Amino acid sequence: MPLPLADAYDYRAPAGPPPPAGSFVLVPLGTRRAIGVVWDGEADSRLPESRLRAVIEVLDAPPMTATLRRFVDWVAAYTLSPPGAVLRMAMSAPAALEPPAPQAGWRLASAPEGARITPARRRVLDLLADGRPRAGGEIAEAAGVTPAVLRGMAEAGLIAPALLPHRPRFAPPDPARPGPALGPEQQAAADLLREAAGRRAFSTTLLTGVTGSGKTEVYFEAIAETLRSGRQALVLLPEIALSAQWLERFRARFGAAPALWHSELTARTRRDTWRAVAEGQAPVLVGARSALFLPFPDLGLIVVDEEHETAFKQEEGVVYHARDMAVVRARLSEAACVLASATPSLESVTNAATGRYASVHLPARHGGAAMPQVTLVDLRRSPPERGRFLSPPLVAAVGETLARGEQAMLFLNRRGYAPMTLCRACGHRLRCPNCTAWLVEHRAARRLQCHHCGHAEAPPEACPSCGAPHSTVPIGPGVERVLEEASALWPEARRLVMASDTIAGPAAAAAAAAAIRDREVDLLIGTQIVAKGWHFPHLTLVGVVDADLGLAGGDLRAAERTFQLLHQVAGRAGREEHPGRVLLQTFAPEHAVMQALVSGDLDAFMAAEAEARRPGHWPPFGRLAALIVSAEEDRAADRVARDLGLAAPGGEGVEVLGPAPAPLAILRGRHRRRLLLKTRRDIAVQPLLRAWLARVEVPGHVRVQVDVDPVGFL
Incomplete structure (x- = not known):
């Protein structure tokens, strides 16, 4: 059942031949009816016949393939999730299990004598x-x-009613349609991926290359080979809502649009797309991480674009990393898997170095464009004016760029107007009532908002602590505050803010990309969404307002993530004939991340990161699994966390850290405690976790979430 249940239920088969494994069936469940899937395995022979309830109906839907059933079981076992909870992700469009209603139309009838024409x-x-x-x-x-x-x-x-045949919802992409001319290095990479896609065997290839080197066009050739062989292709993007330019490139290459899968689709579109995938009528689908659980009957290729992105990690419900599960699904499907990124994760780099993955690299930008020049602005020596956040060198560079008629970008990975609001009279900081997080001011919308739980409130007229009127002041910049400063500095410039608050979905993203491409925007101000794969041909300057932002907090991957984000956003500059410049404002120009960004030496940076993690058996040279205990009462969370700490596994190569309050100690009204299991790479964590959890009784009002291979530690 698509419910958070650990076991299958036994039912009496309907009359006639028993439905094969994978069949979707309607069954009684308590006082209601539910849809389930006939699963593999034997029935429970201890159950008497009298206790079995009968299957009501076998649904007229393509059965769930054996490959997808094995994938559901594998994900459940790896993540320690109930199989029913994983199955629910594979049944995300229940309406698609009913055959589409026939459509009525008209056909020619035999004309009667004397009919008026x-x-x-x-x-x-x-x-x-x-x-x-x-x-x-x-x-x-x-x-x-x-x-x-x-x-x-x-x-x-003269005419008679007739039922219309169902037309394919998606036009077939044409693999024979010529694509753009590839350079020698691109052609060699495309040949390697084509060969992998045509083998009908499992393989994983890490496709790397500098920003603008044509990685998308290269893996398009693998998609073409997959289509020629009659199999389906899946492309995972970290944020499908921002895929407007990707879709344009796909249409130009294949002459048709792919199927789409993301959370903003209407219920009818989800139903039609799910059914089309199951019937093999969607040759190529591009989607967010949940697309990995769609019912492809013959999946031949999976591409994970921007494979380093943490957006591929699902943190709620079934906690899984879509990049890693994509490799598993490709193996079960005997398909090729391509992981593409200009800044690959250290995990993927290590897998390529040890031979687990094949690898191919594109060292130069396509069409002869040069990589941008990266310059550090030391804020200790060139500070902004009081109350401002843009340094004199950055202000001058933006002014010169705009004067030449070129486009500039100011990047700050922080939404809203200011990340914190405090009282100048007593120092009180405005905090979310549900989370241990500061409220972020969104001045344009006149609200204070928590970016973790969504709580919003109007800015107070007086300090809620000391009562001083009109005493609250914003601390620090967000993109709205940068926009305010830019408006004062360059009032004639046409400005656009790209953040998740202002780009609501695919249509808004497409409109923003078109405005920038058509030179209706002079100055772009954005958060991390501007770093993901955009091609802005007239953008020649990128200014990073706070390059140090991601380095705080002591996260295991802080340096790696900061390098990836800043390298990606820097790659938006100078992608065509005009050379690009990047200015990074920093208080720590000597930091290894800043020096690596200036040199552009990704390999040296990754090697240094690997050497820092290897001695302590930190990923990818060891395994991690987190237990997050949460409860509405802090004492209940403390009690279960303490019991888990006392029952923690031990032994050589096994270490448990905690329990300790989570950095976000209260989230959505629940008190949170964390424990972290760390092991050597050769030790499987799942058996340790199962035995550990079995030793502790957890009350029903306390939740223990398991996160195998965590990427965040909040």
Whole structure:
């Protein structure tokens, strides 16, 4: 059942041949009816026949493939999740399990003697002369008649009702359509990926290359080979809402749009897309991480674009990393998997170095464009004016760029106007009532908001602590505050803010990309969403307002993530004939991340990161698993966390850290404690976790979430 249940239920098979494994069936469950999947394995022989309830109906839907059933079981076992909870992700469009309703139209009938044939009726008869039934709206439009004409013809016996055949929802992409000319290095990479996609065997290839080197065009050739072999292809993007330019490039290469899968689809579109995938009528699908659980009958290729992105990690419900699970699904499907990134994760780099993955690298930008020059602005020596956040060198660079008629970008990975608001009279900081987080001011919307739970409130007229009127002040910059400063410095510049608050979905992202491409924007101000794969041909300057932002907090991957983000955003500059410049404002120009960004030496930076982690068996040279204990009462969370700490596993190569309050000690009203299991790479953590959790009784009002291979530690 698609419910958070650990076991399957036994039912009596309906009359006739028993439904095979994978069949979708309607069954009684308590006082209601539910849809489940006939699963693999034997029935419980201890159950008496009298206790079995009968299957109500076998649904007319393509059965769930054995590959997908094995994938559901594998993900459940790896993440320590109930199989039913994983199955629910594979049944995310229940309406698709009902066959689509037949559509009615009209066909030509035998004309009775003496029927009146007007010019309008003649046009309809000529249209239907080929014998193909058509929908009434299609006939009316093509023949230039009104629905009343069709009704009159039906009454006269000239046309008769007919059921229309179901048309494929998605036009087939054309793999033979010529793509852009590839350079020698791109061609060699494309040949390698084509060969992998055509083998009908499992492989994983890490595709790396500098920003703008044509990685997308290269893996498009693997998609073309997959289509030629009659198999389906899946492309995972970290944020499908920001895929407007990717979709344009796909249409240009293949002459048709792919199927889409993301959270903003309507229920009807989800139903139609799920069914099309299951019936093999969606040759290529591009989607967010949940697309990994769609019912592909013959999946031949999985591409994970921007494979380093933490957006591929699902943190709620079933906690899994889509990049890692993509490799598993490819193995179960005997398919090729391509992991693409200009700044690959250390995990993938290590797997390529040890031979687990094949690898191919594109060292130069396509078309002869040069990589941008990266310069550090030491804020200790060139501080901004009091109350400002843009340093004199950055202000001068933006002004010069705009004067040349080129586009500039100011990057700050922080939404809103200010990350913190405090009282100048007593120092009180405005905090979320549900989380241990500061409220972020969004001045344009006149609200204070928590970015963790969504709580929002109006800015107070007086300090809630000391009562001083109009005493609250914003501390620090967000993109709205940078916009305010930019508006004062360059009032004539046409400005656009790109953040998750202002880019609500695919349509807004497409409109923003078109405005920038068509030079309707002079100055772009954005958060991390501007770093992901955009191609802005006239953008020549990127200014990073706070390059140090991601280095705080002591996260295991802080340096790696900061390098990846800043390298990606720097890669937006100078992607065509005009050279690009990048200015990084920093208080720590000597930091290894800043020096690596200036040198552009990704390999040296990754090697240094690896050497720092190897001695302590930190990932990817060891394994981690987190237990997050949460409860509405702090004492309940403390009690269970303490019991887990006392029952923690031990032994050589095994270490447990904690319990300790989580950095976000209260989230959505629940008190949170964390424990971290760390082991050598050769030790499987799942058996340790199962035995550990079995030793501790957890009350129903306390939750213990398991996060195998955590990427965040909040």
